[in-house]
Amino acid sequence: MEHTIFRVFDDSGVERQPAQAESVARDDTALMDAYSNAVVDVVDAVSPAVVHVQVKSTRGGRSGQGSGSGVIVSPDGLILTNNHVIDGAQSITLAQGDGQHFGARLVGRDPDTDIAVLRAETTERLKFAKLADSKKLRPGQIAIAIGNPLGFQSTVTAGIISAVGRSLRAENGRLIDDVIQTDAALNPGNSGGPLVNSSGHVIGINTATIMGAQGLCFAVASNTAEYVLTQILSHGRVRRGVMGIVAEHVVLPQRIRHALHLTQAGAIGIRSVQANGPADAAGLKAGDIMIALDGVAIAGVDDVSRVLDAKHINQKVIATVLRSGEKLEYAIVPEERG
Template identity: 95%
Template sequence: MEHSIFRVFDSSDAERESASRASVSRDDTALMDAYSNAVVDVVDAVSPAVVHVQVKSNRGGRSGQGSGSGVIVSPDGLILTNNHVVDGAQSITLAQGDGQNFGARLLGRDPDTDIAVLRAETTERLKFAKLADSNKLRPGQIAIAIGNPLGFQSTVTAGIISAVGRSLRAENGRLIDDVIQTDAALNPGNSGGPLVNSSGHVIGINTATIMGAQGLCFAVASNTAEYVLTQILSHGRVRRGVMGIVAEHVVLPQRIRHALQLTQAGAIGIRSVQSGGPADAAGLKAGDILIALDGVAIAGVDDVARVLDAKHINQKAIATVLRAGEKLDFTIVPEERS
């Protein structure tokens, strides 16, 4: 009896295969419909809280106009947007998607994080979006960017969170920490608009896109934006400390790192010390190499700015420096940055 290596398919096999393909197709369609419906629901919920921000400005004696987006985060009209959208603003006008317009005043701005806070000049209770806890974000989660660049309708792009904890250089040169990278494309005019999750909560404030690079868009994390909002409401500004030094990045030789058991590859070299400033009062000198501040390793100038937040103003901190190959500790009391 001969045995064939080929299987003979009958009509029932073909029917089962066809049914299986149909089932997979239905499952794919259902998944796509569920994704689409989730995005639509989020856009319907958040769009009323997104505003077009139109600015008349004066920079260097030259008048001009600019625009961007913003998101209302409280019913009494608190709005988050980008600092670069309202920089130099003489007047600010807001437009909602339904065509309603009202003015706004600038409560405060923070160039270091590219965040600004506005107050809508209206007595109406406004639709608003809630801020999420950005510490809970994970790469791969859905991210939806919403802007209102025309003032009449929202623009929407959807994608995923590509990475969290990125750093981005602000226009003033400071490093913004805890930045979200997403592949949800940012359209012109989307700056200052919200990046939201599948629950319709704001996870970031859209701030930048790298021109010429596909899929590299960034948003300032909602926790950072909330911190700036709280500081501005409390003090009218974000309070930060200063040491009174001019410094530059230096590379630590391997032998010094090994001898002192240092983990960082670099530190900052103090070029000059402000007379009568905190560093001068503490005994720091030009030529010292700052390797740690208040127990935090200092690998670059940005690390100093990161450590000297509001809670360090007028409070004692330990500055650890290298001087002539010797590791020394000095007690310093940072002052508030003007």
């Protein structure tokens, strides 16, 4: 009888002895078991807060049906989902994994971020998921998507965060900033469901995939979703001031942070300035790096939206920017977004 002998080498090319090879195999198995257990624990904790959103709608005079996912974020039944899931809805029904069904009403929606807020029509206290601080996310972290792709309820996929600070164009043509890219597989029906970290907290609301590409899936960051939720509960809609810039997240080099005594790791880089807009009138230019607005540190693009809320519309705010290594300040009067 012939025996196959497997030889194992370490990173430096030195052959491991059988006992060492067996130990390495056990360590690898333990790591995979730990990963699996972490995903299982998260799914057990979050799945009761995930709902299947079923919609009867009318578009262009035609009646239709659609579906997506949503996540309960408060025990009294507030639910985050995608605007495109409920757009044109005449009636909304929610289904939980345990078979319960109840109606829902639309509290408010924000097409600019593709986020909508629903209220479950039930007197029961519901299981809910907590929102994470998406500014703390780093590429390579575990990302778990839970939803109802193609109608298959409570489907789970797992992967990693591929990138943060992406921009994605919403259905109304506006750019959604601070979008998370993940390789956790998403399909039609996942829209509106949660993207969750290894602690079981929601880091994003799944919103889109790139058709024809594998592993290019996107979620609206939880900080953006939380901002929209707060605005809708306060005003019934999201009122925003705008400066007339296109910007993206940038990492601040350590030497600049040290020289300027900055505690933030990132800022926003201005890619272009709208002609005759507030930023243009104030003197901002493409290539400027904005580190603060109205005295608030700007570590990412979502921070700008939170600063430019309703009370700052048509009111002077001070933008602190870096230009050619020099720190400058400009007075900007934001306009209300139309």
